[in-house]
Ligand SMILES: O=C(O)CCC(=O)C(=O)O
Protein backbone atom coordinates (compact mmCIF):
# COMPACT_ATOMS: atom_id res chain seq x y z
CA UNK A 1 0.00 0.00 0.00
CA UNK A 2 1.49 3.32 -1.07
CA UNK A 3 1.74 6.08 1.51
CA UNK A 4 3.48 9.44 1.77
CA UNK A 5 4.84 8.28 5.10
CA UNK A 6 6.65 5.41 3.37
CA UNK A 7 7.87 7.72 0.62
CA UNK A 8 9.41 10.00 3.23
CA UNK A 9 10.96 7.17 5.22
CA UNK A 10 12.19 5.05 2.33
CA UNK A 11 14.75 7.47 0.97
CA UNK A 12 16.28 10.60 2.29
CA UNK A 13 13.94 12.71 0.22
CA UNK A 14 16.06 15.37 -1.44
CA UNK A 15 13.46 16.80 -3.74
CA UNK A 16 9.68 16.66 -3.80
CA UNK A 17 8.28 14.39 -6.54
CA UNK A 18 6.74 16.61 -9.21
CA UNK A 19 3.23 15.15 -8.84
CA UNK A 20 3.08 16.61 -5.31
CA UNK A 21 4.00 20.14 -6.25
CA UNK A 22 1.03 22.48 -5.90
CA UNK A 23 1.30 25.41 -8.23
CA UNK A 24 -1.57 27.65 -7.47
CA UNK A 25 -2.65 27.08 -3.89
CA UNK A 26 0.30 28.44 -2.00
CA UNK A 27 0.73 31.82 -3.60
CA UNK A 28 -0.97 33.76 -0.86
CA UNK A 29 0.98 32.56 2.20
CA UNK A 30 2.50 35.95 2.82
CA UNK A 31 -0.73 37.84 2.57
CA UNK A 32 -2.30 35.71 5.25
CA UNK A 33 -3.54 37.55 8.26
CA UNK A 34 -3.35 36.35 11.78
CA UNK A 35 -6.84 36.63 13.11
CA UNK A 36 -6.95 33.50 15.18
CA UNK A 37 -7.93 35.55 18.19
CA UNK A 38 -11.17 36.55 16.47
CA UNK A 39 -12.36 32.99 15.84
CA UNK A 40 -15.46 32.47 18.01
CA UNK A 41 -15.20 30.31 21.12
CA UNK A 42 -18.27 28.47 22.38
CA UNK A 43 -18.48 27.14 25.93
CA UNK A 44 -20.26 23.78 25.75
CA UNK A 45 -20.94 23.72 29.50
CA UNK A 46 -23.01 26.89 29.11
CA UNK A 47 -24.98 25.44 26.20
CA UNK A 48 -26.21 22.63 28.43
CA UNK A 49 -26.37 24.72 31.62
CA UNK A 50 -29.47 24.75 33.82
CA UNK A 51 -28.97 28.49 34.18
CA UNK A 52 -31.30 29.68 31.43
CA UNK A 53 -29.61 33.06 31.13
CA UNK A 54 -26.17 31.51 30.52
CA UNK A 55 -27.72 29.05 28.13
CA UNK A 56 -29.59 31.54 25.99
CA UNK A 57 -26.57 33.85 25.79
CA UNK A 58 -24.37 30.99 24.60
CA UNK A 59 -27.02 29.87 22.09
CA UNK A 60 -27.03 33.39 20.71
CA UNK A 61 -23.22 33.26 20.36
CA UNK A 62 -23.50 29.88 18.67
CA UNK A 63 -25.98 31.22 16.11
CA UNK A 64 -23.68 34.16 15.37
CA UNK A 65 -20.69 31.82 14.98
CA UNK A 66 -22.58 29.56 12.55
CA UNK A 67 -23.83 32.51 10.52
CA UNK A 68 -20.68 34.64 10.43
CA UNK A 69 -17.91 32.04 10.51
CA UNK A 70 -19.19 28.49 10.05
CA UNK A 71 -16.45 27.65 12.49
CA UNK A 72 -15.76 27.85 16.21
CA UNK A 73 -13.60 26.42 18.98
CA UNK A 74 -15.50 24.43 21.54
CA UNK A 75 -14.29 24.46 25.16
CA UNK A 76 -15.52 22.67 28.31
CA UNK A 77 -16.95 19.87 26.17
CA UNK A 78 -16.43 17.12 28.72
CA UNK A 79 -14.24 14.85 26.57
CA UNK A 80 -11.21 14.11 28.71
CA UNK A 81 -7.71 15.13 27.77
CA UNK A 82 -6.57 11.59 28.52
CA UNK A 83 -8.97 10.11 25.95
CA UNK A 84 -8.02 12.66 23.32
CA UNK A 85 -4.31 12.03 23.91
CA UNK A 86 -4.82 8.28 23.70
CA UNK A 87 -6.62 8.60 20.35
CA UNK A 88 -3.68 10.61 18.99
CA UNK A 89 -1.08 8.24 20.42
CA UNK A 90 -2.77 5.14 19.01
CA UNK A 91 -3.30 6.86 15.65
CA UNK A 92 0.47 7.34 15.41
CA UNK A 93 0.93 3.65 16.31
CA UNK A 94 -1.56 2.70 13.59
CA UNK A 95 0.29 4.62 10.87
CA UNK A 96 3.56 3.10 12.13
CA UNK A 97 2.30 -0.46 11.55
CA UNK A 98 3.82 -2.42 8.67
CA UNK A 99 1.52 -2.77 5.63
CA UNK A 100 0.77 -6.45 6.35
CA UNK A 101 -0.88 -5.47 9.59
CA UNK A 102 -3.11 -2.93 7.86
CA UNK A 103 -4.50 -5.38 5.31
CA UNK A 104 -7.99 -5.30 6.80
CA UNK A 105 -8.07 -1.55 6.07
CA UNK A 106 -7.47 -1.50 2.36
CA UNK A 107 -11.11 -1.01 1.41
CA UNK A 108 -11.27 0.94 -1.83
CA UNK A 109 -14.84 2.05 -2.08
CA UNK A 110 -16.51 4.87 -0.24
CA UNK A 111 -18.82 2.67 1.78
CA UNK A 112 -16.27 0.02 2.68
CA UNK A 113 -16.30 0.03 6.49
CA UNK A 114 -12.59 0.78 6.89
CA UNK A 115 -10.40 2.46 4.33
CA UNK A 116 -6.77 3.48 4.37
CA UNK A 117 -5.23 5.59 1.67
CA UNK A 118 -3.30 8.61 0.60
CA UNK A 119 -4.02 12.03 -0.97
CA UNK A 120 -7.83 12.57 -1.34
CA UNK A 121 -8.83 10.27 -4.18
CA UNK A 122 -5.77 9.13 -6.06
CA UNK A 123 -7.97 8.23 -9.07
CA UNK A 124 -9.09 11.81 -9.66
CA UNK A 125 -6.51 14.04 -7.93
CA UNK A 126 -4.41 15.92 -10.50
CA UNK A 127 -1.94 16.86 -7.81
CA UNK A 128 -1.26 14.43 -5.01
CA UNK A 129 -1.67 15.70 -1.48
CA UNK A 130 0.85 15.24 1.31
CA UNK A 131 -1.52 13.24 3.45
CA UNK A 132 -2.30 9.65 4.38
CA UNK A 133 -5.60 8.76 5.96
CA UNK A 134 -7.66 6.19 7.77
CA UNK A 135 -11.45 6.41 7.39
CA UNK A 136 -13.88 4.30 9.39
CA UNK A 137 -17.64 4.28 9.32
CA UNK A 138 -18.37 4.33 13.04
CA UNK A 139 -22.14 4.86 13.18
CA UNK A 140 -24.80 3.44 13.00
CA UNK A 141 -22.42 0.45 12.93
CA UNK A 142 -19.02 0.74 14.49
CA UNK A 143 -15.96 -0.35 12.52
CA UNK A 144 -12.32 0.17 13.42
CA UNK A 145 -8.99 -1.59 12.82
CA UNK A 146 -8.15 -4.35 15.28
CA UNK A 147 -4.51 -3.19 15.40
CA UNK A 148 -2.84 -1.67 17.37
CA UNK A 149 -4.06 -3.17 20.60
CA UNK A 150 -6.75 -1.07 22.25
CA UNK A 151 -7.25 1.22 19.24
CA UNK A 152 -10.76 0.02 18.47
CA UNK A 153 -12.00 0.33 22.07
CA UNK A 154 -10.48 3.79 22.45
CA UNK A 155 -11.98 4.97 19.17
CA UNK A 156 -15.39 3.61 20.10
CA UNK A 157 -15.38 5.56 23.34
CA UNK A 158 -14.13 8.67 21.55
CA UNK A 159 -16.69 8.67 18.72
CA UNK A 160 -19.52 7.97 21.16
CA UNK A 161 -18.51 11.02 23.20
CA UNK A 162 -18.23 13.02 19.97
CA UNK A 163 -21.78 12.06 19.07
CA UNK A 164 -23.09 13.19 22.44
CA UNK A 165 -21.46 16.59 21.93
CA UNK A 166 -22.77 16.84 18.37
CA UNK A 167 -26.27 15.89 19.53
CA UNK A 168 -26.33 18.78 22.01
CA UNK A 169 -24.86 21.20 19.47
CA UNK A 170 -27.56 20.29 16.95
CA UNK A 171 -30.27 20.88 19.55
CA UNK A 172 -28.81 24.30 20.32
CA UNK A 173 -28.49 25.05 16.58
CA UNK A 174 -32.19 24.19 16.12
CA UNK A 175 -32.96 26.81 18.76
CA UNK A 176 -30.78 29.41 17.04
CA UNK A 177 -33.00 28.92 13.98
CA UNK A 178 -36.16 29.44 16.09
CA UNK A 179 -37.03 25.81 15.52
CA UNK A 180 -38.06 23.36 18.19
CA UNK A 181 -35.05 21.83 20.01
CA UNK A 182 -35.36 18.41 18.37
CA UNK A 183 -36.15 19.64 14.87
CA UNK A 184 -32.78 18.88 13.29
CA UNK A 185 -32.67 15.55 15.13
CA UNK A 186 -36.04 14.58 13.71
CA UNK A 187 -35.54 15.86 10.18
CA UNK A 188 -32.05 14.40 9.85
CA UNK A 189 -32.55 11.17 11.81
CA UNK A 190 -29.56 12.19 13.90
CA UNK A 191 -29.92 9.39 16.48
CA UNK A 192 -29.27 6.74 13.84
CA UNK A 193 -27.22 9.08 11.64
CA UNK A 194 -24.01 8.41 9.83
CA UNK A 195 -20.69 9.20 11.48
CA UNK A 196 -17.43 8.93 9.59
CA UNK A 197 -14.14 9.03 11.45
CA UNK A 198 -11.24 10.46 9.46
CA UNK A 199 -7.71 10.37 10.79
CA UNK A 200 -5.33 12.50 8.74
CA UNK A 201 -1.59 11.89 8.86
CA UNK A 202 0.63 14.58 7.35
CA UNK A 203 4.23 13.27 7.35
CA UNK A 204 7.09 15.73 7.78
CA UNK A 205 8.10 17.39 4.53
CA UNK A 206 11.50 18.87 3.68
CA UNK A 207 9.89 21.58 1.52
CA UNK A 208 6.44 22.07 2.99
CA UNK A 209 5.78 25.26 1.04
CA UNK A 210 5.68 23.24 -2.20
CA UNK A 211 2.96 20.79 -1.17
CA UNK A 212 -0.58 20.80 0.14
CA UNK A 213 -2.09 18.56 2.84
CA UNK A 214 -5.69 18.97 1.75
CA UNK A 215 -6.83 21.60 -0.76
CA UNK A 216 -9.65 24.09 -0.17
CA UNK A 217 -12.88 22.19 0.42
CA UNK A 218 -15.99 21.96 2.55
CA UNK A 219 -17.09 18.91 4.53
CA UNK A 220 -20.18 16.88 3.88
CA UNK A 221 -22.55 16.33 6.79
CA UNK A 222 -24.00 18.67 9.39
CA UNK A 223 -21.05 19.31 11.69
CA UNK A 224 -17.42 18.19 11.81
CA UNK A 225 -15.65 17.87 15.16
CA UNK A 226 -11.88 18.00 14.81
CA UNK A 227 -8.86 17.77 17.07
CA UNK A 228 -5.18 17.71 16.22
CA UNK A 229 -1.81 17.03 17.78
CA UNK A 230 0.41 19.97 18.68
CA UNK A 231 1.22 20.90 15.08
CA UNK A 232 -0.82 23.44 13.12
CA UNK A 233 -1.79 23.59 9.46
CA UNK A 234 -5.55 24.09 9.32
CA UNK A 235 -6.75 27.31 7.73
CA UNK A 236 -10.27 28.58 7.25
CA UNK A 237 -11.47 31.03 4.66
CA UNK A 238 -13.14 34.06 6.16
CA UNK A 239 -14.02 37.29 4.34
CA UNK A 240 -11.88 36.18 1.40
CA UNK A 241 -8.76 35.60 3.53
CA UNK A 242 -7.06 32.47 4.83
CA UNK A 243 -6.97 32.43 8.61
CA UNK A 244 -4.62 29.98 10.34
CA UNK A 245 -6.23 28.16 13.25
CA UNK A 246 -4.30 27.77 16.49
CA UNK A 247 -6.67 25.82 18.69
CA UNK A 248 -7.06 26.64 22.36
CA UNK A 249 -5.65 23.86 24.55
CA UNK A 250 -8.01 20.90 24.82
CA UNK A 251 -10.59 22.48 22.52
CA UNK A 252 -12.45 20.94 19.62
CA UNK A 253 -12.67 22.71 16.30
CA UNK A 254 -16.19 22.60 14.93
CA UNK A 255 -17.18 23.45 11.40
CA UNK A 256 -20.50 23.60 9.65
CA UNK A 257 -20.91 21.11 6.82
CA UNK A 258 -22.66 21.21 3.45
CA UNK A 259 -25.82 19.57 4.79
CA UNK A 260 -26.30 22.22 7.44
CA UNK A 261 -26.03 24.76 4.63
CA UNK A 262 -28.68 22.91 2.61
CA UNK A 263 -30.96 22.40 5.62
CA UNK A 264 -30.79 26.08 6.62
CA UNK A 265 -31.21 27.18 2.99
CA UNK A 266 -27.85 28.91 3.08
CA UNK A 267 -28.23 30.71 6.39
CA UNK A 268 -25.37 28.70 7.90
CA UNK A 269 -22.89 28.23 5.09
CA UNK A 270 -20.37 25.42 5.16
CA UNK A 271 -16.91 26.83 5.73
CA UNK A 272 -14.16 26.46 3.14
CA UNK A 273 -10.96 25.20 4.74
CA UNK A 274 -7.67 23.54 3.85
CA UNK A 275 -4.71 21.91 5.52
CA UNK A 276 -1.33 23.29 4.60
CA UNK A 277 1.88 21.50 5.54
CA UNK A 278 4.27 23.35 7.85
CA UNK A 279 5.93 20.44 9.60
CA UNK A 280 9.51 19.74 8.54
CA UNK A 281 10.43 17.43 11.40
CA UNK A 282 7.40 15.64 12.86
CA UNK A 283 4.08 14.33 11.58
CA UNK A 284 0.91 16.33 12.04
CA UNK A 285 -2.16 14.30 12.96
CA UNK A 286 -5.75 15.49 12.90
CA UNK A 287 -8.77 13.45 13.89
CA UNK A 288 -12.19 14.46 12.61
CA UNK A 289 -15.68 13.06 12.74
CA UNK A 290 -18.15 14.05 10.05
CA UNK A 291 -21.62 13.79 11.53
CA UNK A 292 -24.57 13.56 9.18
CA UNK A 293 -28.05 12.14 8.73
CA UNK A 294 -28.75 8.51 7.85
CA UNK A 295 -27.47 7.63 4.40
CA UNK A 296 -30.99 7.38 2.97
CA UNK A 297 -32.15 10.77 4.27
CA UNK A 298 -33.04 13.21 1.53
CA UNK A 299 -31.67 16.54 2.67
CA UNK A 300 -33.41 19.67 1.47
CA UNK A 301 -34.05 23.07 3.05
CA UNK A 302 -36.29 22.90 6.14
CA UNK A 303 -39.82 24.00 5.08
CA UNK A 304 -40.11 26.16 8.24
CA UNK A 305 -37.19 28.26 7.03
CA UNK A 306 -38.61 28.94 3.58
CA UNK A 307 -40.90 31.75 2.51
CA UNK A 308 -41.91 33.61 -0.62
CA UNK A 309 -38.93 35.91 -0.08
CA UNK A 310 -36.64 33.02 0.74
CA UNK A 311 -37.43 30.21 -1.71
CA UNK A 312 -35.55 26.94 -1.70
CA UNK A 313 -32.02 27.45 -3.02
CA UNK A 314 -30.93 23.80 -3.15
CA UNK A 315 -32.37 20.68 -4.72
CA UNK A 316 -33.01 17.83 -2.29
CA UNK A 317 -30.46 15.03 -2.50
CA UNK A 318 -30.02 11.78 -0.66
CA UNK A 319 -27.05 11.96 1.72
CA UNK A 320 -25.58 8.81 0.21
CA UNK A 321 -25.72 10.25 -3.32
CA UNK A 322 -24.03 13.42 -2.15
CA UNK A 323 -21.17 11.42 -0.64
CA UNK A 324 -20.77 9.51 -3.89
CA UNK A 325 -20.78 12.77 -5.82
CA UNK A 326 -18.04 14.25 -3.63
CA UNK A 327 -15.90 11.14 -3.87
CA UNK A 328 -16.15 11.02 -7.67
CA UNK A 329 -14.62 14.47 -8.13
CA UNK A 330 -11.56 16.39 -7.17
CA UNK A 331 -11.88 18.18 -3.83
CA UNK A 332 -12.54 21.69 -4.94
CA UNK A 333 -14.01 24.36 -2.74
CA UNK A 334 -17.82 24.19 -2.95
CA UNK A 335 -18.09 22.37 -6.26
CA UNK A 336 -20.51 19.69 -4.96
CA UNK A 337 -22.87 22.20 -3.38
CA UNK A 338 -22.76 24.27 -6.55
CA UNK A 339 -24.00 21.20 -8.37
CA UNK A 340 -27.28 21.10 -6.39
CA UNK A 341 -27.79 24.83 -6.08
CA UNK A 342 -30.95 26.04 -7.79
O1 LIG B 1 -6.23 18.31 9.03
C1 LIG B 1 -7.01 19.21 9.22
O2 LIG B 1 -6.83 20.11 10.04
C2 LIG B 1 -8.27 19.31 8.40
C3 LIG B 1 -8.75 18.01 7.86
C4 LIG B 1 -9.97 18.15 7.02
O3 LIG B 1 -10.34 19.21 6.59
C5 LIG B 1 -10.77 16.97 6.69
O4 LIG B 1 -10.40 15.83 7.07
O5 LIG B 1 -11.83 17.14 6.04
Ligand SMILES: [Fe+2]
Pocket residue numbers: 217218219273
Ligand atom coordinates in the same frame (compact mmCIF):
# COMPACT_ATOMS: atom_id res chain seq x y z
FE1 LIG C 1 -12.37 19.09 5.93
